[in-house]
Amino acid sequence: MFLKSQPNKIFYGWWIALTALAVNAILSGPTYGATGLWIDSLERDFGWARGQLSWAFSLGQLEGSIAAPIVGYLIDRYGGKKIAISGAFVGALGYVLLSATQPFSPTDTGWNDPLIFYLAYLVIMLGSTLGAWIPMTVIINNWFDKKRSLAMSIGGLGFSVGTFAIVPLIALLVLPENLGWRLTAVLIALIFLLVPILIWKSVKNSPEDIGEIPDGLQNKKRQGYELLSGEDNNEGFTIGEAIREKSFWYISIGHGASAMLTSTMMVHLILAFKNQGLTIEIAALIWGISMGIGGISQLLGGIIGDKVTKRYALFFFGCLQAIGVALAVTVTSIWSALIFATIYGMGFGARAPITTAMRGEYFGRKSFGKIMGISAIIMMIMTMIGPVIAGTLFDRQQDYTTAFVSMAILGAFGSIAFLFAKKPIHPAQRSTNH
Numbered sequence: 001m002f003l004k005s006q007p008n009k010i011f012y013g014w015w016i017a018l019t020a021l022a023v024n025a026i027l028s029g030p031t032y033g034a035t036g037l038w039i040d041s042l043e044r045d046f047g048w049a050r051g052q053l054s055w056a057f058s059l060g061q062l063e064g065s066i067a068a069p070i071v072g073y074l075i076d077r078y079g080g081k082k083i084a085i086s087g088a089f090v091g092a093l094g095y096v097l098l099s100a101t102q103p104f105s106p107t108d109t110g111w112n113d114p115l116i117f118y119l120a121y122l123v124i125m126l127g128s129t130l131g132a133w134i135p136m137t138v139i140i141n142n143w144f145d146k147k148r149s150l151a152m153s154i155g156g157l158g159f160s161v162g163t164f165a166i167v168p169l170i171a172l173l174v175l176p177e178n179l180g181w182r183l184t185a186v187l188i189a190l191i192f193l194l195v196p197i198l199i200w201k202s203v204k205n206s207p208e209d210i211g212e213i214p215d216g217l218q219n220k221k222r223q224g225y226e227l228l229s230g231e232d233n234n235e236g237f238t239i240g241e242a243i244r245e246k247s248f249w250y251i252s253i254g255h256g257a258s259a260m261l262t263s264t265m266m267v268h269l270i271l272a273f274k275n276q277g278l279t280i281e282i283a284a285l286i287w288g289i290s291m292g293i294g295g296i297s298q299l300l301g302g303i304i305g306d307k308v309t310k311r312y313a314l315f316f317f318g319c320l321q322a323i324g325v326a327l328a329v330t331v332t333s334i335w336s337a338l339i340f341a342t343i344y345g346m347g348f349g350a351r352a353p354i355t356t357a358m359r360g361e362y363f364g365r366k367s368f369g370k371i372m373g374i375s376a377i378i379m380m381i382m383t384m385i386g387p388v389i390a391g392t393l394f395d396r397q398q399d400y401t402t403a404f405v406s407m408a409i410l411g412a413f414g415s416i417a418f419l420f421a422k423k424p425i426h427p428a429q430r431s432t433n434h
Contacts, residue, residue: 012204012212013143017154019202020136023084024158025165026195027091027132030188031124032263033163033291034170036270038098040280041174041181046103048114050271054391056118057267058384060125065380067129072138072373079205080135080369087131088195094124095189099182131195132158134376138369141360142206145214146306148360153302153353160295160349164288171270171284236364241427242371247362250421252375255355256382257414258318261325262348263383264407268390269328272400276332286334290324290341290348297349305354310361311418314354318415321347326408329401362423382414 039053075083097120104115136155144151174181207213242248265287273283304313324344331337363371390403 016143017140017151020140020155021158023195024132024136025162027128028159029162029166031128032266033167035267037170037174049395051391051395054267054387056121058388059118060121061380061384063122064125064129065377068376069373071129071134072369075135075138075369080139081203081205084131084135084199085196087127088192090130091124091127092189092192094120094127095185097123099185134372137356139205141368142365143214147215149305149353149357150302152357153298156352157295157298160291163291168285168288171281236366239367239370242363245424247421247424250417251358252378254415254417256379257411258321258351259379260382260386261321261407261411264386264390267387273331286337286341290345293342293345294349297346298353301350302353305357310354310358311421314351314418315415317347317351319412322408322411326405329404
């Protein structure tokens, strides 16, 4: 039975965006937003160094850079819905493994002592790669054209909402006098098992599956839509055509630079604030607040991204995010922490949906899963490097100043790449013009 757009009926794509928000919140909040809390718990129980523990996150990112192109291929072949469901189950298994973390050898204090933690985080982050950002983004891209940035911003709110709502709660649960980190990991695994039900009931891979077209335009406008959006070019670029465009690589570098800042904050911000005099609970709360501000800013970014030139907006918000990272080293009180949260949250949040929507606008729907997967390689390599460098510098200096300021400078320079990412002309149109 096909659902048709009606004047007073909400376009189903908006329900898809809201479902993506919920899935991203549940899967990414404990995995990415709470990374510092898991590291703090293991540092407290086993005495492992932060640089050593940071490798778990970075190895997960390396795994993600290898898996992302494969995930993109699987999404384009089997649909994002099935892949996302499998990711939730894999993530649940990872948290069960996390709950069983203990020293690999009671007499060994080498780099491989947290081997079980490394393995657990590899599985957890594989689950996130399969279940959260990439498949949900591909599905949203299928459903929207004119309102793509706004829809991406709603779906992308998941990380911010998850961090804002879940991380402060996890900070309380992992305390030894409460559940402790092991039982908290088991609880998260059980919650993850509910996500496949949500995806199965709510998600449709594309509007065509229920007789719709992107943005819910009426069928009488279908022909006009196809001509306007370039869908007559077989729905956009192939992966081979996309990677031959300079703009593909400029976007990947700019996105990677911003994501490097995000991953460094994910792993180390709570730990840095604790080192600078805040309690772990307050540090987690401030991180959650910054992501809450980021969530509001994501909606703003979605609106801005549909109205202005995306590459200029990305340069501005990328630099704003970098300024926030540099300000993090000045935080010694709740008030200075709130200043950080506001600036960083605005930069991070507004940038996120515009970056993803830009790829959809430039390259279309045809091979968007593969395009996301390949472009994620650069992003994940950069996100892998940042936390390890920051952790290593802290272990040497017992201070995050050098690490955070260096990352901020690199992030700002990386954002310049967006300025060069001009919209490519489809090869079919170039051959026609010549």
